[in-house]
Amino acid sequence: MITRENSKNKRNQIEMIALDQLVPEDHLLRKIDKYIDFNFIYDLVEDKYCLNNGRPSIDPVMLFKMLFIGYLYGIRSERRLVEEIKVNIAYRWFLGLSLSDKVPHHSTISQNRRRRFVGTDIYEKIFDKIVFKAIELELIKGEVLYTDSTHIKANANKNKFEVKQVQKSIKDYIEDLELAVNEEREKHNKKPLKKKEHQPEIKETKISTTDPDSGYMVRDRKPKGFFYLEHRTVDGENNIITDVYITPGNVNDAVVYLQRLDYQKEKFGFNIEQVGLDAGYYTAPICKGLKERNIQGSIAYRLGPHKKGKYTKNRFQYVEEWDVYVCPNLCFLTYKTTTREGYSEYVSDKRDCINCKYKDKCLAEKQEIRTIRRHVWESYKEEVRKFTKTEIGRNIYNRRKETIERSFADAKELHGLRYCRFRGIEKVREQSYLTAVVQNIKKIAMLLSNRFSSLFCIFYQKYQKRNYFRKIELVA
Numbered sequence: 001m002i003t004r005e006n007s008k009n010k011r012n013q014i015e016m017i018a019l020d021q022l023v024p025e026d027h028l029l030r031k032i033d034k035y036i037d038f039n040f041i042y043d044l045v046e047d048k049y050c051l052n053n054g055r056p057s058i059d060p061v062m063l064f065k066m067l068f069i070g071y072l073y074g075i076r077s078e079r080r081l082v083e084e085i086k087v088n089i090a091y092r093w094f095l096g097l098s099l100s101d102k103v104p105h106h107s108t109i110s111q112n113r114r115r116r117f118v119g120t121d122i123y124e125k126i127f128d129k130i131v132f133k134a135i136e137l138e139l140i141k142g143e144v145l146y147t148d149s150t151h152i153k154a155n156a157n158k159n160k161f162e163v164k165q166v167q168k169s170i171k172d173y174i175e176d177l178e179l180a181v182n183e184e185r186e187k188h189n190k191k192p193l194k195k196k197e198h199q200p201e202i203k204e205t206k207i208s209t210t211d212p213d214s215g216y217m218v219r220d221r222k223p224k225g226f227f228y229l230e231h232r233t234v235d236g237e238n239n240i241i242t243d244v245y246i247t248p249g250n251v252n253d254a255v256v257y258l259q260r261l262d263y264q265k266e267k268f269g270f271n272i273e274q275v276g277l278d279a280g281y282y283t284a285p286i287c288k289g290l291k292e293r294n295i296q297g298s299i300a301y302r303l304g305p306h307k308k309g310k311y312t313k314n315r316f317q318y319v320e321e322w323d324v325y326v327c328p329n330l331c332f333l334t335y336k337t338t339t340r341e342g343y344s345e346y347v348s349d350k351r352d353c354i355n356c357k358y359k360d361k362c363l364a365e366k367q368e369i370r371t372i373r374r375h376v377w378e379s380y381k382e383e384v385r386k387f388t389k390t391e392i393g394r395n396i397y398n399r400r401k402e403t404i405e406r407s408f409a410d411a412k413e414l415h416g417l418r419y420c421r422f423r424g425i426e427k428v429r430e431q432s433y434l435t436a437v438v439q440n441i442k443k444i445a446m447l448l449s450n451r452f453s454s455l456f457c458i459f460y461q462k463y464q465k466r467n468y469f470r471k472i473e474l475v476a
Contacts, residue, residue, distance in 0.1 A: 019098060022089045028072075029094040031445035036133070038065065044125050048116050058104050062095050063112060064126070066104070069094065072438040074416045078106040113430070123433035127244070130440045131268060134240050139447055142270030144236030144396065146404040147260075147277055149253045150412070151227040152428065154214035155420045158225035161216070164207045167200035173285045177342045180376045184338045193340055205250065213425040215248025228420060228428050231256055232407065232436070233264065236276070236396075239403045240443055241436045242268065246429045253280040258289045265293075274298060276396045276403070284342070287380035297384045298396040311362045316372055325372050329356050333372055343373040411435050 023030060038061050045060045069091055070081040085091045085103045097103065117123075134140045171177075182192035206216040206226075214226040227249030233242050243264050245256060257277075264270055272295050277286075279300040290297045316325045316333065325333035325346045333346040348370045353359060362370055375381070387393045411417035415435045420428050 019089065019093050023093045024090075027090055028442065028445070029069075029090050031449045032441050033094060035445045035448045036130075036441050040129050041126065044122055044129075045116075048120070048122075058108055059096075062097075063104065063109060065095050066109065067434055068438050068441070071415055071434045072442065074414055076416050076419075076421055078109050082106045113427075119426075123430050123437075127433045127437050127440075128267070130437055130444070131240070131242055134238075134440065134444055135268060137444065137448070139238050139444060140235045140240050140242065140268075141237045142235060142242070142264075142268060143273045145233050145242065145261075145264070145270070145272055145275050146236060146400055147231065147233040147257060147275065147281070148400070148404045148408070149229045149231045149280075150408045150417075151217060151222065151229055151249055152417060152432075153223075153419045154208065154211050154226040154228055154249070154428075155423050156208040156210035156214055156226040158216075160209045161206040161226075162209060163204055165202050166205055166207075168203055169200065171285075173289075177285075177376070178340075181338050181340060181342055184344055184376050188335050188338070190337060196340070211420075211423040213248065213423075213428075214420075215250035217249035228425070229253075230417070230432050231260060232404065233260065234403050234407050236274075236399060236403060238443065238447055239407060240440055241407060242270075244432045244436045246425055246432050248425070254283050254286055257281060257286060261293070261295075274396055276400050278400065282381065282384070284375045284377035284381055287384045288377045291380050291383070296387055298388045298393040299384050300397060301381075301385050301388070309361060310364075311358065313372055318374065325374075327352075327356075327362070327370065328358050331356070333370065336371075338376065342376050344376060346372045346374065407439065411439060415439065 041061045041064055049057055049060075066081060066085065069075070069085065070078065073084075075081045075084060082103050082105065085095065085097075089099075092099065092101070131140065135142070178193070178195070185192055208214050208216070208226045211226060214228055216225070217227045217229075218224055229247050229249050229251060231243075231245040231247065231253065233244075234240065235242050243260055245260055247256060261272070261275075265272060272293070274296045275290065275298070277297060277299045279302050281297075282299045282301045287297065287299070311328065315328055318325050322332075323335060327333060327348060329352070331348060331352040333348045336345045336347045338344045350369050353363065353369055356362065388397060408417075415438060417431070417435050421431050422428060
């Protein structure tokens with residue numbers, strides 16, 4: 001039998017009901033509200049408001065909660081966000097608004113961004129507070145960290161650019177490298193290189209006319225265009241984000257890694273023991289930097305450039321005691337020189353190569369001898385590669401797909417990090433921090449909720465077991 005109800009009669013029906021009754025008990029916003037106290041925001045923004053003059057402001061915690069809702073549910077437009085809050089009971093409950101309260105205008109959010117909070121580090125401070133909260137709850141150990149970068153498409157047309165000459169920054173390890181090069185040369189009775197005054201290199205690059213802060217990215221298997229890079233670090237314990245840092249898309253991953261590692265160690269007091277990284281970080285300066293910090297790295301490595309049918313450098317064995325390379329035909333490649341770039345060159349004997357049975361696989365058409373280049377800090381790379389091959393090293397590296405890669409996937413698919421919402425590195429940094437904040441508060445709320453649920457189940461099972469044996473005793 002079909003039942004037909006006249007639903008229109010109920011639209012104007014007056015009912016007595018609490019807003020709390022309309023939000024499901026297992027709603028994500030309930031869990032976040034239960035375990036995260038956002039009142040610390042008042043202290044962070046207090047100096048941005050006049051305490052004894054002017055009109056009453058909209059509650060700043062409410063404004064940030066509105067942003068959290070937008071990033072949490074992937075609502076990119078602030079106009080759309082306000083419209084969603086108007087009709088979503090759970091959103092109103094989270095913000096502390098009744099059904100009849102007026103939702104703040106969307107321009108309030110944008111005007112606060114461009115006036116009150118421009119040039120401040122308020123978003124970074126909120127992110128740091130959430131990380132400290134996770135440390136306090138023992139959800140972050142800071143012993144095993146995973147770092148990687150992902151590209152975020154800039155809000156800029158890839159065809160609108162100017163070609164300009166820009167200066168490449170001088171690497172911060174250049175003095176240590178020069179010292180190591182001269183030590184290597186002196187060890188082989190070579191004259192040390194004269195000290196060179198390093199000038200920044202000039203290179204031509206594409207500068208976007210729409211968003212000059214972005215960088216033109218050209219990478220294998222990556223889209224070409226103007227992008228930003230987010231360099232992110234997560235803790236290996238519960239995959240909670242501990243650091244985010246934005247650079248233009250044409251900055252190499254390895255450039256900022258060590259300084260961001262030191263930044264986290266200093267700010268949060270981490271006792272970092274191990275790190276998991278992809279092959280982009282397998283460089284001599286990073287391996288050396290990890291060794292100096294007493295951190296064990298598990299880093300993927302590439303076998304180097306490979307021409308089909310030709311022997312790569314990995315087919316040659318380095319013998320440290322003799323300081324020579326041994327080729328597949330068991331002939332020696334001896335030391336020749338060490339270049340300013342930090343590479344020691346080992347060359348074969350022409351007489352050994354003339355009649356070598358592996359000549360076609362080892363030498364190019366016009367080559368008469370084989371040259372192998374070895375970095376002065378190559379031993380640090382070999383130590384990392386050796387550890388990565390161990391069972392512990394493999395286990396650390398294999399967890400990258402469950403930690404940092406999963407974190408990026410969630411950020412892009414669920415929280416809108418695939419595209420930049422704004423233009424300019426400062427505003428992209430705001431988007432990056434807020435995305436990391438909502439990922440962290442969601443993770444903290446879910447972990448604590450599951451933790452207390454598990455404890456309840458354990459206590460309930462013990463209670464049931466105790467009652468069961470008590471019933472047996474009564475029957476006996």
